[in-house]
Amino acid sequence: MDDLHCIFLAANKVLTSKHGRLNVSGEQVQVKKRYFQVTDDLLSAHPDLLDPSLPSIDARLQAVASALPELAAAAAAKAIAEWGRPASDITHLVVSTSSGAQIPGIDVRVASLLGLRPTVRRTMLYFQGCTGGAAALRVAKDAAENNRGARVLAVCADVLSAMAFHAPGDGDDIEGAVAHAIFGDGAGAVVATIPGTERLVTGDVGSAGLGYNLAPVEVPVLVAGNIEEILAGAAAPLGGVVEEGGGWNSLFWVVHPGSPMILKSYEKVLGLEPGKLAASRRVLGEYGNMIGPTVIFVLDEVLRRRRKEGEDGGEGCKWGLLVGLGPGFTAEVMVLRARK
Template sequence: MSPASHPNGEVTLPCSTGHGNGHHGAAVPATSAAKLRREQRADGPACVLAVGTANPANCIPQDEFADWYFRVTKSDHLTDLKEKMKKTCEQVQVKKRYFQVTDELLSAHPELLDPSLPSIDARLQAVASALPELAAAAAAKAIAEWDRPASDITHLVVSTSSGAQIPGIDVRVASLLGLRPAVRRTMIYFQGCTGAAAALRVAKDAAENSRGARVLAVCADVLSTMAFHSPADDDDGEGAVAHAIFGDGAGAVVVGADPDALAGEERHVFEMVSASQATIPGTERLVTGDFGSAGLGYNLAPMEVPVLVAGNIEKVLAGAVAPLAGIVEEGTGWNSLFWVVHPGSPMILKSYEKVLGLEPGKLAASRTVLGEYGNMIGPTVIFVLDEVLRRRRKEGEDGGEGCEWGLLVGLGPGFTAEALPLAAKNLARESAAGVLPTLALSYN
């Protein structure tokens, strides 16, 4: 239905918000509709208000992993492959990892070990049982740090690349946390290592377009449950890389705009000034995952991805910060920022450092998370965000760097980069607030 024009020139919009009595309601002046839209939106950019993380209980030191893996898969006879995995475990610079897969789960479901047997039902059932609790554990920590009731959460965004159920795990997470029945839920599936960054981008939009909204963004992955199996005799090395670096975990962030309006009740640590996504053409089949009867199979392209990062990351990030003139300072370049980077692997981190000319220590938080947890797929960048916050609180608001601006970056299937420029809370509000849009970048 088109707007109606009145003889006096006033334009009205049709209103269909009747009360079920057959009436369509009165016409609303266009000026009133515009005012309503303005009133419904926040005044400033979304902010990170609190962060929480969680891991499964099963923790395996990296120097014990190969022995454990070949024992539980009954593959100790593959001595050459075991030695290859041990070397890989040393090279990926990981100290320990956490897994949803346990000896007990493998004993109860031996079909998980044999890639020739159908095991997808058992895997999905295990994920449906464990993933909501893991996600809720991280979310509960974020809510506790936020220090407001869970019932104050208005929106819930949940991202995962593990399992698929209807309804999604967001329903169970909301129930476990005691969120209101009216909480507005959004599920995001199969974004891989960009899962958390995508959830934060959606949370930012929700917070800025709904005045007073408090959005809980959660990302949880248990790749071990979906992809764990015995080694193949003809493993070309990619399987060893995957089993040597990936772990399980969950991260959560409370996001809200205009926290100053609630002075004394909330602490905001970073302003989420803008958000961007860029997909590099022709890379759709480079990093992939496919569900089959034996679970999740994936192609990681471990050698190609660092090269792809080196050849494209600077252009992608330049596009992400283009609307924010001046945050990359002349002379110091990318070193003028603090970095919240998803640590896909040591080679990927080295690609960042080489191409962007980053000083030693700029990616220290990412390396710490990789060492302590491995690559947990989507949630990993939230762990890095938590580590950056911990360091800033310990060393002062400048985190020992004097950086007021930073970049949160995730790289994943597609091949896609998600980037969120962040402003530290001690940055002058007139510099960070305003009308900076959420960007959808095309990559040429």
């Protein structure tokens, strides 16, 4: 398999706005800052975005269609530059987003902006939510392993703010306020679905944009009750490495940081040592929950920490797990092996 090259690339290219119209304590959600595609100019041109009682879906979809391809291409361009080979060498493109839907998909525009070959094989993934980054990596891995000489670029981008942003009203519930405080915009596996949880973590597109049901109390409990069994199934092909090497602490971790409570569930149930999820916490604090791209940011942070001599962020661990949780309620798990 040495002649196969699968590019799982992450890049932290994001857009920002100085708007801040919701007052939810950053200490509560442990998010210090986020980045938004929603700008003052956009809000001035479309004041309906601030009023949840007004229909605004057309304006929101237009904003997404304008910003999303450029954001995704900027992240991909940085990743390709770090790879060090021409963009024209890319044979497969996997693009994942939960922000809007277009025909043709944004993959066509991204391929054009990057200068990819017209024959590049494109795959679009829509509305995978917070498992979008992990799902894109899984599809990219399958493409690389089953196509000799494949060079696969996986891109995940979301500008959820344009779909969900609105000013708070008197009747706003706590779930909506928490969602606004956690979610931000950004551009960067065994599949397990837990039965009977379809109502948890859902999103509905309506006249006022995208509404999210996060079930912030139930989801961490659900994670605590199921995650070890899911991960054990994913790690089974390692042939006892987990048990012989010190349990779950023998691995490095690339975990989608859905919320502080979810991260605590991982630590409590799996008995993870302090610092094992430090990369996830840093990404949550610096960027918030960017939906699909978040786990790719965490992967980038884990790699950065591993390269930094003497820092405990998975240094020395040969095997790791990449985990994304999303709507459904679903889990995407991928076993990783460090090259060094």
